Amino acid sequence: MRRIVSGSSFEEQIGYARAVVDGDRVHVSGTTGFDYATMTIADGVVEQARQALRNIEAALTEAGSSLADVVRVRYLLPDRADFEPCWPLLRETFGAVRPAATMLVCGLADPRMRIEIEVDARVSLPS
Secondary structure, three states: OEEEOOOOHHHHHHOOOOEEEEOOEEEEEEEOOEEOOOOEEOOOHHHHHHHHHHHHHHHHHHHOOOHHHEEEEEEEEOOHHHOHHHHHHHHHHHOOOOOEEEEEEOOOOOOOOOOEEEEEEEOOOOO
């Protein structure tokens, strides 16, 4: 098993890894729209989703995987009305991949967070 950290202060404070590679599977923790380099977060839900996907993509790349290898995605939002504005971005990212998906309405750790995304993926196989 291999653990991947992103440099997020949350990982250190709470005690988790951004992703865990277990055999040919990659499990990416719930990821929000924080830019981990600056620990800032945009106000808008679509920009937060875009940054969360960038963060997820970076973890997947380090794991030897990619967004094209995602088999399961979970979207967590405090406000269900924020989900539909994200659909074009999510379709752009996962439309060809078609992973299994779930959207849940729930509270998030910080009131600035408007979306959290968690994925499971396969490690890319050599072609």
